[in-house]
Amino acid sequence: MRLVRDRSTSFGRLVRRYRDPVVVQTLRSATAAAIAYVVALRLSPEPAPLTAPLTALLVVQVTLYATLTNGIRRVNAVVAGVLVAIAFSQLVGLTWWSLALLIVASLAVGHLVRVDEYVPEVAISAMLVLGVTTVGDTAWARVVETLIGAVVGLGCNLLLPPPVWLDEAGESIEGLARRVRQLMLRMGEEAAGRPPVEQATQRLYEARRLDHDIVEVDAALRQAEDSLRLNPRVREGLLHRVVLRTGLDTLEICTVVLRVLARTFTDLTKARAPEPPFTPGTGAAVEQLLSEIADSVVSFAVLVTSPVSTSAESAESRLAAGLRQAATTRDKLAQLLLEEVERDARTWHFYGAVLTEVNRIIDEMDTEHRSRRLFEELDRNARDQRERMPRLTRLRESVRDARPLRRVAGQSVDDDG
Structure with a gap:
């Protein structure tokens, strides 16, 4: 009995260890980065497409919601930086003053496209692309690699759902x-x-x-x-x-x-x-x-x-x-x-x-005070959702209203039969 109890305790510790946020984040990020690199080797013209695993590494988060929001913002940031670099490559070369202008323009564009914490990524992408001689090919290759990394990162969370914390x-x-x-x-x-x-x-x-x-x-x-x-x-x-x-x-x-x-x-x-x-x-x-x-x-x-x-x-x-x-x-x-x-x-x-x-x-x-607070918060969230997404709310209400009608119709058919 003691041996069984010790084994069950060890198994419980092992499960808790593998559910640890750090362990889950490490395994998911490494898997996504490796898959993104393999896919990018086949689709990107670059010999070492490291942008794809880098994007997957930054996009993949512990939760699906964070992956979606971070993936969209990161793709926007990288694409915006590449477009700024392409525009600068047609006008000026890489000098100290053009680099300064590039950074200023990239940060300004980052705030305009609302990429939040990825604003510096716009300038980083622009500098990396502008510093390469074959700007045109490298720019579009970087866009492709970024899309590959973002898609792979999102797919890892869809196929391997993250735990609920x-x-x-x-x-x-x-x-x-x-x-x-x-x-x-x-x-x-x-x-x-x-x-x-x-x-x-x-x-x-x-x-x-x-x-x-x-x-x-x-x-x-x-x-x-x-x-x-x-x-x-x-x-x-x-x-x-x-x-x-x-x-x-x-x-x-x-x-x-x-x-x-x-x-x-x-x-x-x-x-x-x-x-x-x-x-x-x-x-x-x-x-x-x-x-x-x-x-x-x-x-x-x-x-x-x-x-x-x-x-x-x-x-x-x-x-x-x-x-x-x-x-x-x-x-x-x-x-x-x-x-x-x-x-x-x-x-x-x-x-x-x-x-x-x-x-x-x-x-x-007090339990009554807590019940009132819960109902108030649920009503407030429902009201906010109706204001943010009125069409989706109307669709849900129409589906909810249609269910009892279908049930009544089915009962009438059975009665007729």
Whole structure:
């Protein structure tokens, strides 16, 4: 049994390693470049048509959507650069001043044809072509090689569909939620004791560093969103994108509020030093409340990233129960803080800030609030799609309306029969 378990674990590691974005990108790029070079050797007059594998290497991306968009922009950039070089070759030769004019003209043309990040590629293509003596033959050969590389790069992603990076994005979101949970637990433990000011300040710095984690999670989520676009293997890709994006937005708001809460704890610790920030009973309530909110944050992340309906329902139940318990503890804490303010009103504004900030986190993760947000985002995306592609939207609606008519017609035929 142990041998079987070890082999299954090794196999799981091997699968995860080959699904790694770096490994997938390397294998796909190398394959596309080799195929493009073989095809270009037969179709291009150049003895070493390296433009084709270079184009395939730059065009092929991890997702099909990125491949399509990058391929179109790169082909436009190279063709524009070749045309500029052909025009310059008819007028001037290659000198220092003509090279400067060529670069200026190429960059200007690149902005006009809207190739985005491939604007320098226009100037690079123009310089490479202008520097060759047989400009005419080399120019058109470069265009052919560029088209070969772009077509091969696109074909590799069509024949070898790239993976959908939902699991990686989900792991990133859950990892962020667990880091938020750990920070909340540490803040709660220190609130129940007598932390030094330096320790409270350290928690504030940790809360600020969560901004960098959000940037990394956002990058993983963007990759997942691109992998869902134009992917024939994915159904309801829009719903997946909206669920993950709104979930990350909620976690980002929670981290911002947590950073404000850490600043409130730091200022409260300074104001009450050398006394503890809370009395023992109130500190215990703060620790309990932050622990319950921390668990709810993880439940929220699991809810957002659960692809199976049964897992999502279980996570939603845990989240709702956790938020109800947190609301009860919050009310208890509010009563304890009111009693402390009646005894000593010097730090009342800090106590009010603590309640306001924990309320905001609880409200952001509320299931009803999340449902409204999802419906709003889905309506907004549908409205934007109708505005961008009105003809395609009308075609889809007509096909959707025709289905029940065909079904009714089929039933009437069966009845007549």
